[in-house]
Amino acid sequence: MSESNAVLAAPAQNSAFHVETVLWVKHWTDQYFSFGITRPPSFRFRSGEFVMIGLPGEDGKKPILRAYSIASPAWEEELEFFSIKVADGPLTSRLQKIKVGDQILMGKKPTGTLVLDALKPGKRLWLIGTGTGLAPWLSVARDPAAYEQFEQIIVTHTVRSIVDLAYRDLFEKDLIEHELFGELAKEQLLYYPTVTREPFKYEGRITDRILSGAVFRDLGLPIDTFDPAEDRIMICGAMGMIKEVAAILESQGLVEGSNHEPGDFVLERAFVG
Ligand SMILES: Cc1cc2nc3c(=O)[nH]c(=O)nc-3n(C[C@H](O)[C@H](O)[C@H](O)COP(=O)(O)OP(=O)(O)OC[C@H]3O[C@@H](n4cnc5c(N)ncnc54)[C@H](O)[C@@H]3O)c2cc1C
Secondary structure: OOHHHHHHHHHHHHOOEEEEEEEEEEEOOOOEEEEEEOOOOOOOOOOOOEEEEEEOOHHHOOOEEEEEEOOOOOOOOOEEEEEEOOOOOOOHHHHOOOOOOOEEEEEOOOEOOOOHHHEOOOOEEEEEEEHHHHHHHHHHOOOHHHHHHOOEEEEEEEEOOHHHOOOHHHHHHHOOOOOOOHHHHHHHEEEEEEEOOOOOOOEOOHHHHHHOOHHHHHOOOOOOOOOOOOEEEEEEEEHHHHHHHHHHHHHOOOOEOOOOOOEOEEEEEEEOO
């Protein structure tokens, strides 16, 4: 056993974490990357949940773990994550350097509120995200259950520059051609990218486009505000955006839900800034 394997054997034995293997890594920009890891056969989760993942500590220190939304859907054989790169971040300064074959620690208890169970039945499911706040939508929007429960699924992704629109091809092309639910996606999925710092088809913050009614018009929807009877919303990403969208929803009569008590919208405070 090599020295690094010996280090990794410890958490596996005390069974606090799964020790999984990196299967692929994709760098989108100098800010974002995605990776896939093996999925332990015993690991069950609901699309949209998050789990603690991390790396063993260096020089005998404790492992560094952070919460991460699982970006793959519940049925997928491997687990996918969509990550920020924080230059001096304790975890991501190292995580951004992972390679195929490296090992990742993963907690055993996925959890979270960005799940279909936490929403009341409705007609349209809105998945509103900024930056890596897209991660849970990659899971939910690839889960056939979402298409069974809602007539329309609307994924919004707001970033600074066009190049930051990671997974744009997935939403604009691959999902529509997907063998399992391509037909469903073609009929029911709407993708709405917005860019804040350069000219683009849809410019500006999602909150401004909600308040002006632009998002509803652009998507050809028969509404110009959210309808508490028909719209269900999940929100994830920058704290400022989450608070603003939640305030808009509450002012329009929608009620926050939880696993315990399903409601009209749910949110996850995934990161600040
Ligand atoms: C429930 C939950 C789910 C999360 N899911 C994801 C996910 O799917 N992908 C992901 O990349 N991160 C996610 N995060 C954030 C993640 O836990 C870490 O904060 C991130 O990986 C950076 O870790 P770090 O140790 O390098 O830096 P940290 O010390 O954790 O963060 C340093 C600073 O970087 C900024 N920052 C941290 N994460 C982000 C981010 N994602 N986007 C923009 N700025 C950020 C914040 O300002 C923070 O203060 C989630 C957090 C929570 C609470």
